[in-house]
Amino acid sequence: MNDRPGLRERKKAKTRASIQKEALRLFREQGYAATTVEQIAEAAEVAPSTVFRYFATKEDLVLVDQFPPFIEALRALPPELGPVSAVRRALRAAVEAQTPEERADSLERERLMATVPELWAASLKGVTGEIRTLQETLAAREGREPDDPEIRNITGAIAGVLVALWFAWVRDPGMDALAEADQALAHLEAGLPLT
Amino acid sequence: MNDRPGLRERKKAKTRASIQKEALRLFREQGYAATTVEQIAEAAEVAPSTVFRYFATKEDLVLVDQFPPFIEALRALPPELGPVSAVRRALRAAVEAQTPEERADSLERERLMATVPELWAASLKGVTGEIRTLQETLAAREGREPDDPEIRNITGAIAGVLVALWFAWVRDPGMDALAEADQALAHLEAGLPLT
DNA sequence: CATATTTTGAGAGTAGACTCTCATTTGAGA
DNA sequence: TCTCAAATGAGAGTCTACTCTCAAAATATG
Incomplete structure (x- = not known):
């Protein structure tokens, strides 16, 4: 019954943010098409399958709702x-x-x-x-x-x-x-x- | 010294047109993503590799400059x-x-x-x-x-x-x-x- | 501490666009 | 008809997004 999200939730948010941040960096540095999901996973120190757990498609790594x-x-x-x-x-x-x-x-x-x-x-x-x-x-x-x-x-x-x-x-x-x-x-x- | 392109050229134009026509038909009937290049090749009675000889990418089958x-x-x-x-x-x-x-x-x-x-x-x-x-x-x-x-x-x-x-x-x-x-x-x- | 649940990593597998090679066919030109 | 160059077919091979499975690890809960 804690307002504050538990450790598990906080970690998830962090992982998600990290994946996205690394993805955007790589996209900027070497282009979107030239960046593989594997590279993103490696940069974020995460398994490739984990990337897909957070973002259904590669494109979703870019899309943001402002x-x-x-x-x-x-x-x-x-x-x-x-x-x-x-x-x-x-x-x-x-x-x-x-x-x-x-x-x-x-x-x-x-x-x-x-x-x-x-x-x-x-x-x-x-x-x-x-x-x-x-x-x-x-x-x-x-x-x-x-x-x-x-x-x-x-x-x-x-x-x-x-x-x-x-x-x-x-x-x-x-x-x-x-x-x-x-x-x-x-x-x-x-x-x-x-x- | 014939103005008119030779048989070879005419055949090429025909093949190209046929591939594109069949591709557009299939795209219309069953959607773009759901249509494979293999299907297009089959419909145009041509080998898949021939499709790529005429159109560098699947997208090029649609793009045109008007x-x-x-x-x-x-x-x-x-x-x-x-x-x-x-x-x-x-x-x-x-x-x-x-x-x-x-x-x-x-x-x-x-x-x-x-x-x-x-x-x-x-x-x-x-x-x-x-x-x-x-x-x-x-x-x-x-x-x-x-x-x-x-x-x-x-x-x-x-x-x-x-x-x-x-x-x-x-x-x-x-x-x-x-x-x-x-x-x-x-x-x-x-x-x-x-x- | 013990048990249940969630998340992750590892890795095998699929699909389909696209590439390459090479032997065969087909049209061009003498 | 004969020879040469261009086009084709067949098919093996690559690459990468994306899926699935399962066991190990991390976390929640009592």
């Missing part, structure tokens, strides 16, 4: 706000809710994913699901069907603008991603004028 | 047109230049690519390059740098809207993809109002 906080922030915003404006605020809120450490970590991970084609590819299944969720959430805010073409276009445009920014950021890591994202969404909200 | 015609159409349009409007016309021009057969074929292919995560992932490297090309082309039309944030946003929004439509179309193959694309771009051009 999306729910954003969606929750979005759902919490009043529906009077337009979709783009709401996304803008939710994004800011979600980022600001992270500790600096979490933020650095997720930036590194995003960077890794965008840099290594195999990883970007591997994360794709998740990304499309996330965009679909965004679409459904925006639709709900406006009291429309998720497949409403206008909602679909807006969702697509938001995602497209952010992904384009993501790629630009990868080429120039110096930029302030959050500020740029805010500006980009503002530009989108204004109807994408060429000034 | 992008250049579109970009050329875009480059040919007068720069007075706004970016979105130009893309709209170029898209229409590129599609209309296809024979009905080519069109049906590429729709089928697109469908497979959007449906099967491995393929969508495999085509990703190409897609990102294409979007970059689009961005550069639009920038040139406007006399701007390719990395101009406004150009980047517009390019991202166009791509996002079209990709969102693509996915909607996959869920509902009945829709007229070209007409919908035209409408979606018109909506984008109007600033994505919610009516």
Whole structure:
């Protein structure tokens, strides 16, 4: 009847974290495809079969959910706000809710994913699901069907603008991603004028 | 000195087409992952190793470049047109230049690519390059740098809207993809109002 | 301490994409 | 028809993600 997880649970969490950490390091250093599960197991000092006990597939070693906080922030915003404006605020809120450490970590991970084609590819299944969720959430805010073409276009445009920014950021890591994202969404909200 | 390719070349083209055709049929009927190269070889009445002589990887059986015609159409349009409007016309021009057969074929292919995560992932490297090309082309039309944030946003929004439509179309193959694309771009051009 | 449960390691096994080799066939050209 | 080069078939072989089994080790519990 102990709140604190027992030794067994703590050890499991540690093992899991260690496997994932080593995997990401190897992926970064030598590429996704070129890294075998065996190497990961060895680096994490664990048997290969243990890796599969923690992560069903190799791809799962990369996938992480940072999306729910954003969606929750979005759902919490009043529906009077337009979709783009709401996304803008939710994004800011979600980022600001992270500790600096979490933020650095997720930036590194995003960077890794965008840099290594195999990883970007591997994360794709998740990304499309996330965009679909965004679409459904925006639709709900406006009291429309998720497949409403206008909602679909807006969702697509938001995602497209952010992904384009993501790629630009990868080429120039110096930029302030959050500020740029805010500006980009503002530009989108204004109807994408060429000034 | 015959213009017409010799028997050998014609046979090769035929074999290649036959392999690809059977592969697409099997993918459609029983799924991509569930179809083995061996089955494809058998259906095309060819040895498995022959399949790999024509297509370096299983993924290559699906991937195709239809992008250049579109970009050329875009480059040919007068720069007075706004970016979105130009893309709209170029898209229409590129599609209309296809024979009905080519069109049906590429729709089928697109469908497979959007449906099967491995393929969508495999085509990703190409897609990102294409979007970059689009961005550069639009920038040139406007006399701007390719990395101009406004150009980047517009390019991202166009791509996002079209990709969102693509996915909607996959869920509902009945829709007229070209007409919908035209409408979606018109909506984008109007600033994505919610009516 | 003793027993029950969970987790792990070791390793054998499967499937399927992809490679290589070599003998055989087939079309090209004189 | 004869010779040469290219294409093919047959099949053995590799690589790696992923599965399964079972016994040993670690941990929980009384």
